[in-house]
Amino acid sequence: MSIHLMNPERMIAEAVAEVLEPPPPVDYRSWAIDNIEFSDRESPIPGKYNPELFPEFDEILRAASPEDPCRIVTLAKSAQLGGTILANIFTLGSLHMDPCDFLYTHPTDDNGRRWSKLKLKPMLRGTAALAALFPERSRDGGDSVMFKERADGRGSIQVSGANSPASLSQVSMRRQVQDDLSKWEMNSAGDPERQADSRSRAFEFAKILKISTPLVLPGCRISRSLLAGSQEYPEVPCPHCDAFQVLEWENMRATIEANPEDPHFTCIECGCEIREHHRAEIKKRLRWSVRNPKVRGHHRSFWIWSAYSVLQSFARIAQEWLAAKGDPAAEQTFMNDTCGLAYEAAGETVAWETLRDRAAESHYKAGQIPAGALLITLGIDCQDDRVEWQLVGWGRDLRRWVIAYGVIPKHISDEECRAKLDDLLQQRWLNTVGRRIGIDLAAIDGNAWTEEVWAWAKRHPATRAIMVRGVGSETAPLFARVKRERNRQGKLLKYSRRFYNFATSVLKMALYRNLAKADPLERGFVGMPEGLDDDYFRQLTSERRKPKRNRQGFTVYQWVKDAAQANEGLDTHLQAEAAAIRLGIRTLPDATWSRLEEERETPPEDLQLDLEDLMNRPATVEDPPRPSRAEVAQRVRDLTAAATQAAPPDANPVRTSEAPKARPTLAEIAARMNRR
Known part of the structure; x- marks a missing residue:
């Protein structure tokens, strides 16, 4: 039996050498x-x-x-x-x-x-x-x-x-x-x-x-x-x-x-x-x-x-x-x-007066759907004493048109307010060819009063109304479903299945760049109707991306607004855009747009417009100038007189089943007016 002992001097030398060796x-x-x-x-x-x-x-x-x-x-x-x-x-x-x-x-x-x-x-x-x-x-x-x-x-x-x-x-x-x-x-x-x-x-x-x-x-x-x-x-x-x-x-x-x-x-x-x-x-x-x-x-x-x-x-x-x-x-x-390049943010957009003046020369009025607006979305924002909404139409090449803006009094929890929102969701608006088009999807802000908002939203199918929440982070996904949310008791909340986050900062920068586009044919153009209040344009352009010091003294960039200026016009517009993103506005193929055009912008065969519709019918870019109310009334009188003169002298003045054949219908009157 042999016993091997380590040489302590060698052991120390090897350890020192290992430490000192480069x-x-x-x-x-x-x-x-x-x-x-x-x-x-x-x-x-x-x-x-x-x-x-x-x-x-x-x-x-x-x-x-x-x-x-x-x-x-x-x-x-x-x-x-x-x-x-x-x-x-x-x-x-x-x-x-x-x-x-x-x-x-x-x-x-x-x-x-x-x-x-x-x-x-x-x-x-x-x-x-x-x-x-x-x-x-x-x-x-x-x-x-x-x-x-x-x-x-x-x-x-x-x-x-x-x-x-x-x-x-x-x-x-x-x-x-x-x-x-x-x-x-x-x-x-x-x-x-x-x-x-x-x-x-x-x-x-x-x-x-x-x-x-x-x-x-x-x-x-x-x-x-x-x-x-x-x-x-x-x-x-x-x-x-x-x-x-x-x-x-x-x-x-x-x-x-x-x-x-x-x-x-x-x-x-x-x-x-x-x-x-x-x-x-x-x-x-x-x-x-x-x-x-x-x-x-x-x-x-x-x-x-x-x-x-x-x-x-x-x-x-x-x-x-x-x-x-x-x-x-x-x-x-x-x-x-x-490209590996930073994107320079549009911290602010054109002056609100510029948008107001552009809207004053618009070819369509508030409440009318202009040519090219094929998908209709509604943005809804809830406040303490009112609900504000904005209707936006969407077309090819990400062009959009503001259609209407309104306010419903009372809180979202009030049944009268909810009933009016229900009616709004069922309302249909007239487009350029005489068709009445309804809302394809509504997006209501669920960040505040979430339970009350959900109580209204669940009255409608998910294909008609969704809840949304803006996320201010510039790194947030453009649109993503909210992760499963639970209450304090751990119960899964039902609305989490139709609740979505959207990147407000990214959409604000994009909107502000698009508002500066004056060419109606340019991709991303934003159309404005005649008839909106000045305050709407102030609200739409109310925020600025500015550096701000946080509590720790570090500079961060945030969207801020004048404390005295409301911004619901901007919020509801972004909520309407969130609904459009949910509908796939950025990825719809040409075939889908063509189908929508055929369905919604082909004049119906049985077009029946009343006199008010004729006078308020929205013009398209190719239309001649709209006649005044007096001109419309005079044309109707002339056409009616011509039809009366064409009747046989011995015709019974009492209307019979044959009389309407000689007298033009309102649809014929409308067709003649459109041709003229």
Whole structure:
């Protein structure tokens, strides 16, 4: 039997050597090549990470390594460009090559949990270099959804939400990722970006990767970070003259406007065409142009968009633009997700007097449905002592026309008020061809007096009336059903099945841009009727998007109005638009519009208009000027006299069954008047 004893001096020497030995170089690019492999579920290009396809990532990964002295790395980019891949390489590569405590922050805790389950866990399991370091251990504090620790205790990753101040406190992190930074909103403790930045303050050589698609200016976090950094933009050479240049969206847009079927770039030097088949070759020589070099040693910031990515074709970019053009809400999504650019918000619109003057020259009156308005929606807003409503018509190319605006006295809980709302929902309005059209869908604000509103809404089917609630966040979905809501006793509320949130901030910006359009044929044009009160136009334009300091002293951007000015005209208009979105106004095919035109704008064979209808019949753009009441009355007298003179002399003056055949009907009179 032999006993082996460890030499204590050797043991101490090995421990000291391990501590003093310089760490190996941290090369994220090489690590990704050796360790990252995508499945067909994770990427449209499955297989091992191929840097030849993503040469634009090389410099960003170098900036994130300890070899670069900068502390902050910012990437403003288009959506679906591979930013998540970059963040994952930085995260997993750090945990393997240079273990430390790592913070990965998402906009919310829910986002973080979803990422941990759907992204992080499969990556740790599927990456051979990390599987042993992060074993799956049930009921272990070192392996939970929001926190995972290396088996040897030398590093960990904490997943956090920017909405949770607790998860951004009492921790020190040498490296971190701030993902989807533009979607971070103020939390109860103040600015989450500052809170996250402070978690790395104790480390002189910390690395913070900020990554996001831009949103709205002013106030976009990733755009602000881009401007604060080195502002590096990707340049590629022209395949014809070798002049280096940044591929700008406005350059491509000009070619799309000239020929939508042939999207390309035009060289700023020689004027030759740079096409998609040139992209792979010119990207091999991609270089970064630095516009703010004085901060490069501390903060490197990069920008890139879809035109550089193998995951996006020029043709698809063109198709997306043509689909979005003219619709400010869709244009915002296109600028953010496809172009990687922040959308400049329309903080205010044209003066209310301009809208009033435009309405005074309108070709239709309040209460009439103009030509082209094929879907009719109603927006309803509840106040303490009244209910206000607005009727809006919708047509092709997202054009809309305000039809009517009104007020019903008393609170929504009052039965008399509810009865009048019931009548309003059943009312039908006359259009240009003599048809009476009813409301396709009503949307009533359910944010206040929810139970009373529900008591009225449930009197009507969900295809006729829905409840809506405005959400002020600029990152909120345009329209989404409210998650299941329960009362204090835990009972599921029935109205949750027909209760919807809509993004008020996005719709306000879009509406204000559309109100500035004066061409009735322009996509998104808003028509105004003759006969509305001045106060309606003041209400419609009552809000402004302005910077405001919150309780913590940080600047946030909010929609505000003059305290003395009501804004129900704006609210009811947005609620009517929410109803139109529910009807699919943005996605209806041409065949549906054509069917609606045939059903609603074809004159009925048995048209019968009374004299009041004839005098108030709305004119179309092609109609001649409307005759006055006196002219209408005189024409009716002339036609009646002519019919009387045509009767036989011995005709019985008492009306018989044959008499109406010689005398024109009101329908014939109307037809003659329309022809004249």
